[in-house]
Amino acid sequence: MSQRDVERFERIVLPHLDDAYTLARYLVRDEHDAQDVVQDAVLRALRYFDGYREGDARAWLLAIVRNCCMTWLRRDHGTKNVISFDAGAPSVPDPRETDARAIQRSERAALTRALDALPDEFREVIVLREIQELSYKEISDVVGVPIGTVMSRLARGRKRLAVALGLGAKEAS
Amino acid sequence: MRCAECTELLSAYMDDELMRDEQEAVREHLATCSECAREEQALAGTSRRIKENLMRHATPDVLKARIRNSLARDDAFTPAPVPRRPAWTRWPALAAAGLVVAVASSTIAASLTRRSLASDAIAETIVDAHIRSLMPGHLTDVVSTDQHQVKPWFNGRVDLSPAVPNLDSAGFLLTGGRVDYVDGRAIPVVTYTRRQHVINVFAEPADGRSSSAHETRNGYHMVEWQSGGLEYWAVSDLNSAELEQFIALFKRG
Numbered sequence: 457m458s459q460r461d462v463e464r465f466e467r468i469v470l471p472h473l474d475d476a477y478t479l480a481r482y483l484v485r486d487e488h489d490a491q492d493v494v495q496d497a498v499l500r501a502l503r504y505f506d507g508y509r510e511g512d513a514r515a516w517l518l519a520i521v522r523n524c525c526m527t528w529l530r531r532d533h534g535t536k537n538v539i540s541f542d543a544g545a546p547s548v549p550d551p552r553e554t555d556a557r558a559i560q561r562s563e564r565a566a567l568t569r570a571l572d573a574l575p576d577e578f579r580e581v582i583v584l585r586e587i588q589e590l591s592y593k594e595i596s597d598v599v600g601v602p603i604g605t606v607m608s609r610l611a612r613g614r615k616r617l618a619v620a621l622g623l624g625a626k627e628a629s
Numbered sequence: 630m631r632c633a634e635c636t637e638l639l640s641a642y643m644d645d646e647l648m649r650d651e652q653e654a655v656r657e658h659l660a661t662c663s664e665c666a667r668e669e670q671a672l673a674g675t676s677r678r679i680k681e682n683l684m685r686h687a688t689p690d691v692l693k694a695r696i697r698n699s700l701a702r703d704d705a706f707t708p709a710p711v712p713r714r715p716a717w718t719r720w721p722a723l724a725a726a727g728l729v730v731a732v733a734s735s736t737i738a739a740s741l742t743r744r745s746l747a748s749d750a751i752a753e754t755i756v757d758a759h760i761r762s763l764m765p766g767h768l769t770d771v772v773s774t775d776q777h778q779v780k781p782w783f784n785g786r787v788d789l790s791p792a793v794p795n796l797d798s799a800g801f802l803l804t805g806g807r808v809d810y811v812d813g814r815a816i817p818v819v820t821y822t823r824r825q826h827v828i829n830v831f832a833e834p835a836d837g838r839s840s841s842a843h844e845t846r847n848g849y850h851m852v853e854w855q856s857g858g859l860e861y862w863a864v865s866d867l868n869s870a871e872l873e874q875f876i877a878l879f880k881r882g
């Protein structure tokens with residue numbers, strides 16, 4: 457691969473790095489693992505770059521990142537041990553924090569827990585739709601499933617989240 | 630339209646991803662069925678809460694540096710298959726950080742204002758340790774903003790007890806401590822932050838020579854001083870004026 461190809465790669469693909477990292481963060485659920493996965497994915501993308509012609513570079517990169525994340529998730533990964541005094545106790549509230557911010561922090565924590573607990577195939581479509589705002593067609597390209605499957609996974613994933621957050625009355629089907 | 634069918638389509642209806650006639654049929658059903666309308670409220674509320682609370686993440690600078698570094702490496706140009714790493718551990722990341730340092734030091738000339746540091750090698754290892762600490766999850770072994778938790782944490786882990794002053798009121802926030810291996814020895818490190826900037830304070834037994842130094846290496850400021858029988862180094866990318874202010878306060882305790 458020539459220097460010119462690498463420059464073209466940097467110009468076309470690297471602007472989507474934040475999207476790649478965001479997807480990896482929500483899929484592997486650990487910032488340091490997400491960094492390793494994204495670095496690996498970008499190097500793979502560089503090697504596959506010959507195969508990239510025209511079209512949606514973001515979806516192309518996200519598809520590679522998504523596959524790297526799924527490979528990573530299928531392996532057996534133990535949980536990490538971080539020594540932390542603050543982690544064991546309910547987190548010590550910062551006295552300077554306002555009530556509104558405290559509420560937002562606990563809401564965010566509840567949401568993150570609910571999302572993290574979703575099966576991978578639901579979590580990925582939720583992240584791609586709600587956080588990254590991809591269309592169903594784009595999600596179908598990234599995940600590699602038909603649009604109808606995207607539609608039903610999103611419906612079921614949202615339903616489960618609604619139930620987990622205490623918003624949904626009906627049983628998740 | 631029956632309720633079962635409506636429920637099935639609600640999520641795609643919210644995303645405006647249905648065929649026009651389906652979209653219309655769902656809208657009509659929602660206008661007449663309060664149960665499905667409630668269901669729509671629940672899904673829309675869930676969606677809104679995700680959008681409001683969960684953010685997109687910016688790529689950390691360390692990852693950008695790692696990627697730039699691997700793109701610049703020769704083996705990125707060869708069409709060979711991606712070499713398999715033995716395991717997804719943090720060590721490849723550290724190796725990558727080391728490479729960043731190597732690249733940086735060959736391109737950025739170290740500007741030494743005063744060369745009284747024990748040796749260049751020690752300064753280099755301390756800056757390395759500082760950069761390593763900026764990798765996610767490496768900054769602190771003990772996370773605490775309380776000096777009375779951080780100070781005793783070092784007992785039994787290292788055989789000297791660094792000062793851990795509380796400098797909150799001056800805007801230098803204690804974030805915790807860790808033990809680093811520098812030059813083969815375990816040494817305590819106390820960490821502070823100011824805005825987005827990390828300050829690492831390394832401590833070692835003083836060797837008797839009175840030494841103090843201020844230098845800039847790879848864009849990081851490094852200041853060395855002695856106090857209470859210990860030799861301290863503070864390393865940060867904070868501007869030198871604020872770093873000097875920090876050190877003056879730290880010395881005062």
Ligand SMILES: [Zn+2]
Nearest residue numbers: 632635662665
């Ligand atoms: Zn109905």
